Amino acid sequence: MTDLTRASRRILIIGPSWVGDMVMAQSLFILLKQQEPGSRMDVMAPNWSGALLERMPQVSEFIAMPLGHGALQLKMRYRLGHALQKHHYDQCILLPNSLKSALIPFWANIPQRTGYIGEMRYGLLNDIRKLDKSLLTMTVQRFAALAYPKTQMYQPQYRQLDNIPVPSLQVKAEQVDKALQKFALNKAQPVLSLCPGAEYGPAKQWPARHYAQLAREKISQGWQVWIFGSQKDQAIGDEILKQINDPSAVSLCGKTELAEAIDLMSVSGMVVSNDSGLMHMAAALGVPVVGVYGSSDPNFTPPLGNNSKTVSLNLECSPCFKRTCPLGHTNCLEKLTPEQVLSALEQLSRHQSSEADLS
Secondary structure, eight states, rough: OOHHHHHEEEEEEOOOOSHHHHHHHHHHHHHHHHHHHOOEEEEEEEEGGHHHHTTTOOOOOEEEEEOOTTTOOOOHHHHHHHHHGGGGOOOEEEEEESSSGHHHHHTOOSEEEEETTTTTTTTTTTTTEOOTTTTTSSHHHHHHHHSSSSTTTHHHHHOOOGGOOOOOOOOOHHHHHHHHTTTTTOSSSOOOEEEEOOOGGGGGGGOHHHHHHHHHHHHHOOOOEEOOOOOHHHHHHHHHHHHOOOOEEETTTTTOHHHHHHHHTTSSEEEESSSOOOOHHHTTTOEEEEOOSSSTTOOOOTSSSSSSSEOOOOTTTOOOSSSTTTTOOOOHHHTHHHHHHHHHHHHHHHHHHHHEEEE
């Protein structure tokens, strides 16, 4: 392959359907750009993804997927595939493992269609990979491995986290200022951001009273508190706010668009979050983040980068990966104290200070 051919390569990515996975997918995008700086990379993903993808400089174009998660709609997928033929993509990399996600690139006649076997996608994919979960133990590793030929993807140098680029979302100062003005917020005091929601289920949610106790402690140290989440998180956001009972705390749950949440969170001094998309988003913004883990595994989907820590009790019953606690007590989160999370925050703060001294 000549340099000219490589420089003109066009790659389509079929993106995942979860915020955290989309953030981690940026590691793949960065690797692809490192290998072929002149290539063009487009991403087809759910409409909400646009706010994230426009903050990833590796992405040339965001193509909104008009079909909802789980919808088959064969006729619409055929039309989408046919419409994509005009882009003359050289390769498509599929991050979802479903059969239906492979139909569009197949009907788009993209010559190289790369992805894991998933739901038995023989024929639809022609660069098919078998996933060895014992070697690629983390989601980000599984995404990043698709940047390499199948003969290389399991070599140690390609799966070690030290060699996987960390996601890095880019925000613009004018957008941050606009969001601050819209919600009457300021940076006069350092900001502790809390992300108490978990789309997956309550077995991943640290209790509201723990979040409130942590917040009160940071407020006593001169911090302000912003609570982030979707409309589904309004109830827990309001409950935390009620228990904090201090004017320096505000709940933004259900009030911000995703783009505004990204820009506002970028000015945080620290973030405490359940294992959620917002946790990965905060880490990708370079903000010090502590991820609280209950039913999920901090070794599988940790916040990425040196500016993050995870806390987990590692009980015998966890991680169970259940949406609700099968034992009915959620001890993995109930017994994880605010003092433990505060200690993790202080460790991150000391790490920041030592790095600043070295620089």
